[in-house]
Amino acid sequence: MSISLLTVGAVMARRGLLALGPPHRQVSQLRSLHKWGFGLAGELRQAARRSPERVAVIDELRGPVTWAELLTRSEQVSDLLLDRGFRPGQRLGLLARNHVGAIEVMTGAAAVGIDLVLMNTGLSTGQLALVADQQELTALIHDDEFDGVVDDLPDTITVIRESDWVAELEAAPAPSNLTPPARGGRTIILTSGTTGTPKGAARKTPGGFGPLVSIIERIPLRAQDRILISAPIFHTWGYAAMQLSFALRATIVLQRRFDPQAAKDTLEAEQCHAMFAIPVMLQRLMELPPDPGGKDRRTNLRVVATSGSAYPHGFTRTFMDEYGDVLHNLYGSTEASWICIATPEDLRRDPDTAGTPPLGTVVRILDAENREVAPGETGRIFCGNDLVFDGYTSGSTKDFVDGLVSTGDMGHVKDGLFYVDGRDDDMIVSGGENVYPIEVESLLVEHPAVREVSVVGVPDPEFGQRLAAFVVLHDGATLSEDDVKAQVKAHRARHCVPREVHFLDELPRNATGKVLARELRASIT
Structure with a gap:
């Protein structure tokens, strides 16, 4: 899973990381990495x-902050x-x-060996609680709004x-002369918790340039880009965007809350080269x-990276028709970091x-006996790379194979591309037939009246399980339960037709944008 030094050097050169600068600053830069490592404390320095x-x-409130000011x-x-x-x-x-205050706490804690739970x-x-x-936790620092x-x-x-x-x-007085702690502070990120209480997973500290190269070889970010991070930095994707920005010496643009119009205006006003967001x-x-x-005012935008x-x-084609072919979607998890990039x-x-696995990442599709399945066959997805976690802070872990x-x-896998068919616990058996809710969701969302939809499995006394569809319509649109069922019946097998349809004003989501299936199930069971 390692990446050759030749490839590392070639990618870093292509992305502008090996550009010449004042010799004394380059020497100081390398010394900082050698002394402090590749974690947040070292990358900031x-x-x-x-x-x-x-x-x-x-920062939308404090304005521009230089690297020297951020370090101080x-x-x-x-x-x-x-x-x-x-x-x-x-x-x-x-x-x-x-x-920016959150970034200061993250980097300041890391530099003195304190573990930070986001x-x-x-x-x-x-x-x-x-x-x-x-x-x-020993203590908690929180925004006043909480x-x-x-x-x-x-x-x-x-x-x-x-x-x-x-x-x-x-x-506070001027800072003291800090030295690296015996063990750098770890960042602990919580899982999304869409099915239960969030678990803590400690982020690994990169041991070199490999993890950076894995991402920027596939996603064309460049040194000193201007990057709008709309994804929350307390979670894996926003945090990864911050790490990448540090390594690239990019300018991070932050807004406390995501607002679509404000984000669009900022992309144009700041002439951002990249945006990190959730779908x-x-x-x-x-x-x-x-x-x-609008397109003319986004001429600098080269990358919109989502996960x-x-x-x-x-949707992805529709988005690129408007914003250009700039969209990169990363399939990953808190436990495995990145898995594939489209x-x-x-x-x-x-x-x-x-998409496909980036450099240094191995992905296998395995059956119930942990044997690799043939192309086109569905199995469990397993992944390996330099930043796969060692286990949850509770001491529990996930399944590992080789x-x-x-x-x-x-x-x-089909024609060299990887596909996600659904969570391994999402598949339901209804009347003896296997059904993945995502295949029904993908069909229903194509209806012009549907803004978004979530399909979940719920217990059923006759069929074992049944599908329930939760539909959000576009403003002014109309659709009946029979219309939804007819749409599925016309294009899918009979066992894929939802037994019930519920119309909502919006789907319940967590702060990272994931639909809370447990709340949907609880509303009807």
């Missing part, structure tokens, strides 16, 4: 040493954490939107509001009223494909 005056972050503030965070009594190995929670902003009060207990959410945390956890934390930092965000972008001349869930059938060429060829981790999905 290499960027600050090489390009101190360049803008690191454009991060070091002040490190000092303040130590002054408050935090010690290496302890766990600090962070409940925050996308803003809390999902969609957690309820009870869920937050449960996760905080499971992750054994004052009510932290009410149930036990007194043993120190709770720090963002405004109070910022005030302490503003009064539902692009769906909301495409629902905005037509903007005459997190499947697109409605045909390029614009892949998505033009088949909008439903997951060093490859189970993704929890079923899929197949």
Whole structure:
């Protein structure tokens, strides 16, 4: 799974990472990586040493922050954490939107060996208390807007509001001369928790340039790009976008909350070269009223990189017809990082494909006896790369076969492209027939009246399980339950027809855009 040094060098040169600069800064850059490693603390320092005056972050409230300023503030965070009594190995929670202050806490904690648990902003009060207990938090720093959410945390956890934390930092002295801890702080990311309580998975620290090259060889990001990160940075994809931006010395553009019109305006006003988002965000972008001349104002945009869930059938081509062939969709997971990447060429060829594995990644489709299936046959997806996790913080893990981790999905390979057929626990058996809800979803979303749809399996006393469809219509559109069933009956086998259809104003989603199937099931069982 390793990538040759020749390939690493070639890709880095092609993406502008080996461009010559002032010799003393290049030497300082390499020394920082050697001293601090390839985690957040090291990547921040290499960027600050090489390009101190360049803008690191454009924050919607604080404005532009240079790499030198970001490093100074991060070091002040490190000092303040130590002054408050935090010690290496302890766990600090962070409940925050996308803003530069969150990045300062992430990098400052990493530099002094404190493990940072990134809390999902969609957690309820009870869920937050449960996760905080499971992750054994010492303290929690949170944005002021979450004052009510932290009410149930036990007194043993120190709770720090963002405004109070910022005030302490503003009064802090110049940072001390930090040295790397014996063990760098780990970042613990929570799984999406769409089927239960989120679990913590510690991110591995890259051991070299291999993981970076794996992504930028397939997704054409370049050094010093300007990147709008709309995906939440508390979760895998937004966090990965931040890591990539550090390595590329790119300018990160942040907005606390995603708003489709604000995101579109920012892409144009800041002339962004790239955008990192989750699929539902692009769906909301495409629902905005037509903007005459909009394409002309997005001339710099080369990459729109997404991950997190499947697109409605045909959507990727529709998006690229408007924004150009810039869309790259990554199929991955918290546990396996990346698995496959679909390029614009892949998505033009088949909008439903997951693409192919990037450099340094191995993907196998296995049957129940862990044997590789033939092309076209469905099996369990297993993946291996340099950043596959070692297990959850609870001590549990996922299935491994020959060093490859189970993704929890079923899929197949056809004509060299990989496809995801659904979660391995999504398939239902209705009247003795196997059914994957995604094949019904893909059909229904093609109906012009349907904005979005989710199909789930629920218990049935006669058939064992039955399909239930939850449909959201476009404004002003009309559709009946019989119309939905007729659409499926005309194009799918009889056992694929939903037994019931529910019309909703919107689908329940978590903060990372994934549909909460458990809430849909609970509404009818």
